[in-house]
Amino acid sequence: MLLSCTEGEDQLQDPPHLAMLEIEELENQELLFTALASNFAKLAISEYGFIYGEGSQLNLSEDFVVQRFGKPSEQFSLSPIHYMERGKEYYVSAYVKAGSETYQSEPTPFVGKGLAAFALDHIEMPDPLYFGDTVRFFGKNVFPLIDKYLASINKVEAEVVEVEKDYFSILIPYMKLSNKVDDDYVFDFHVFADTKATVVQQKVNFREPVFEQGAIQKVDFGEWINIRGQYFGIDDIVPEVDGKSLGYGNVTQTDSSISIRINFNLSSDTPSIVLPIRGGNYMLEQFAQLNPSYLLPNQEYVGYGNQNFLIKGVNLNATNLLITDHAQFNVESEDLYVFASNGEIDLNYSKEFEISPRVSKLYLNNLGELGDNYVQVHLQDAVLGHSRIPTTMGFLTSKTSKAVGIGKNGFVFSEDKIVKIDIESRTFQQVKTLPASFVGYSTTFAQFAENKLIYVGYLSADGSLTRFVEYNPVTNSYVILPDVPSRAVRPAFVYSHGDFVYIEGGIGVKGVREADFVEESFKYNTKTKSWINLNRVFKNNEYSGPWHSFVYNGILMIGGGFAEPWDDGRAGMKVMSFNAQHETWEDFQFEDLGAMGDFEGFQFINGKFMNYSERYVTGLDLVSGKSFTVDNFPRNNISGMRFNTGFAANEKYYFISTGGILYEADPVYFLIDYYDI
Structure with a gap:
């Protein structure tokens, strides 16, 4: 580029000179442009660099430029910063700016090497x-x-x-x-x-969500509430409403809205909603209110625990809603199974229950307020779970315990413990503890005598020692009496008449596994507190298992399994009446019941003498003289029945299972099938 000179200026001074010196290829495909600038000392240079592009006519305003500000040294270098296609021809020219003037070198061609890494x-x-x-x-x-x-x-x-x-x-x-x-x-x-x-x-730093606060949304059960705002994102949001996490299908969301389906009972008028979003828990209050629920009036159902009852109502909830008039049987305790839609509840007592009331009234719980309407359910099951045995009383399921029913209570005798079962309140209470020397003893019998006292026999584990106790259920007191002379662990006959308690025959400790019959018979005088040997041989081979004594029409009776006259495996039931004058038994009623299972739990209720076993309930109707079976006894639905602790009370029969449940069998609801032999 030619420079103009003022008058007087040295005409022999060399003009400014700018030339490309080298185009060098560095590592990583990077280029380095180098230029030589001479005779620029007197110029006020403010910018320098290189212009490069596809044509030889390079222009500072149109082509790629890499520049620095200030005055360069005589030799300066810069690398291009723009993409140039590999293998394509380009041109480069060095430049400097001094004031309004721009000086460029002659363009020099080179080949593009692509772009170095960013x-x-x-x-x-x-x-x-x-x-x-x-x-x-x-x-x-x-x-x-x-x-x-x-x-x-x-x-x-x-x-x-x-x-x-x-x-x-x-x-x-x-x-x-x-x-x-x-x-x-x-x-x-x-x-x-x-x-x-x-x-x-x-x-x-990610943006926090923003929520719009509107009017409280009043919804029916199963409807959705909508939360609007911004910056919700797409992370899966699992809201908590009144502390309950909502599962799949109950939440929908977008970046600006979250919808929650209310298909559960809210615990307050203004439930709290917690939204976990991007690591933060955002609590929203006064967003929703569930409309009140109520039952339709005049609903009564009669049926069985394993069937469904459709309860009608308006805006019904699914869980923690039904409250019964029995404190022990509310839905919160999982004693009932319910599935609710908006207009009805599908209720089933047997899907989750272990115990259940015979007749119950069910109300709706609306945030602690019970409605006026209720549903009455009357279950017709032969057997219902009555109450749960406390975990501290697992000994009640022992095979070595015995029970007696008196009025509306049961008393269980197990080693050194005496437990009272209150049928009406469904409670268990250990009312008395015998001396520690009773620990390890089996209870061989428990007999309620005519003097309103209970007489209990005990036998040591090896069958060598016996104990005898008189218990007063009214005063909750006991007296240790002279030891039982019989060594039977399972006496055949135990009964009471007048001033005496009788114990006859049975099997000893070895007899549990092999023949070890006890043939002696004794009676205890409750007044003189002494034992008397009846001096007769009891024929154990004629009887099957322990028999049960009872009073019918003022006459002492005893009944149980009878082995003769058959020898083909069949079993009979027999009831005999007591001849007080001769202290002997006379036949009253006898039936061949076929192979009807073991004789385990004999009881006499409402004119019927029945045997309960894990397979069958069979019996003799003393009024009609007919034998029968009970068709609706649950049989295999109850695990591990313990009939040794069964007792009659309140005109019902109660027995304990190994599962820790006291069951109630009510003969009023038995489906009895009479037959003649």
């Missing part, structure tokens, strides 16, 4: 950041072709939306957030361009 200088992003925002990456060697970029954030595909000379921009996609350090999320940016990868890890 070199990050800094990042610019909104603070806080959210989905849809853009992040700008500033640096050199920016790849210029936007459609050739591949980008991802935390392995989620992202879009490069802008490319300029010195930066490119990435749009933050919607994604689930997981990688978090302290209070910030960490984004892993992966960008691929011109076969080169750029990997950047950056902490970001």
Whole structure:
């Protein structure tokens, strides 16, 4: 470039000179332009660099430029910062600016080598950041072709939306957030361009959600409440309403709304809603209120525990809703099974229950308020679970215990413990503890005598020692009496008449596994407190198992299993009446019942002498003289019946199971099948 000179200026001074000295290829495909500048000492240079592009007519305002500000040294070098296609011819020219003048060297051709890897200088992003925002990456060697970029954030595909000379921009996609350090999320940016990868890890401050507060939404059961706002994201939100986490199908969400289905009973008029979003728990109050529920009037159901009752109502809830007039049988205790839709409750007592009332009234619980309407359910089952045995009284399920029923109570005698079972209140109470010497003894019999006292026999584990106790259930007191002379662990006959308690025959300790019959018979005088030997041989082989004594029409009776006259495995039941004058038994009623199972739990209730076993309930009707079976006894539905602790009380029969339940069998609800032999 020619320079003009003022008058007087040294005409022999060399003019400024600018020339390309070298184009050097460095590592990683990077180029280095070098120029030589001479005779510029007197010029006020403000900028220098290189202009490069596809044609030889290079222009500072139109072509690529890499520059520095200030005055260069005589030899200066810079690398290009723009993409140039590999193998294509380009031109480069050095330049300097001094005032309004620009000086350029002659253009020099060179071949493009592609672009060196992007070199990050800094990042610019909104603070806080959210989905849809853009992040700008500033640096050199920016790849210029936007459609050739591949980008991802935390392995989620992202879009490069802008490319300029010195930066490119990435749009933050919607994604689930997981990688978090302290209070910030960490984004892993992966960008691929011109076969080169750029990997950047950056902490970001993510935007908090914003909620719109509107009027309280009043909804029926099963309807949805809507929460509106901004910045909810797409993470799976599991709200808590009144402390209950909502499961799948009860929540829908978008970036600006969350809908919650209310299919459970709210515990207050203004339930709290907690929304866990991106690590924070956001509590919302006074958002929703469930409309009141009520039952339709005049609903009565008669049926069985294993059938469903459809209870009608309005805006019914599914759980923790039904309250009965029996404190022990509310839904909260899982004694009833309910499934509710908006207009009815499908109720079943047997799907979850262990105990259940015979007749119950069910009310709706609306936030602690009971409605006026109720549903009455009358169950017709032969056997219902009456009450749960306390966990501290597992000994009541022992085979070595015995029980007696008196009025509306039962008394169980187990080693050194005496337990009272109150039928009406469904409670268990250990009312007395015998001396420690009774521990380890089996209870061989418990007999309620005519003097209103209970006489209890005990036998040591090896059968060598016996004990005898008189218990007063009214005063809750006991007296230890002279030992029982019989060594039977399972006496055949135990009964009371007048002033005497009788014990006859049975089997000894060895007889549990082999023949060890006890043939002696004794009676105890409750007044003189002494034992008397009846001096007769009891024929054990004629009887099957312990018999049960009872009073019918003022006459003492005894009944049980009778082995003769059959020898083909069949069993009979027999009832005999007591001849007080001769202290002997006379036949009263006898039936061949076939092979009807073991004789385990004999009881006499309402004119019927019955035997309860785990397979059958059979009996003799003393009024009609007929034998019968009970068709609706649950049989295999009850695990481990313990008839040794069975007792009659309140005109019902009670027995304990190994599962820790006291069951109530009510003969009023027996489906009796009479037959003649």
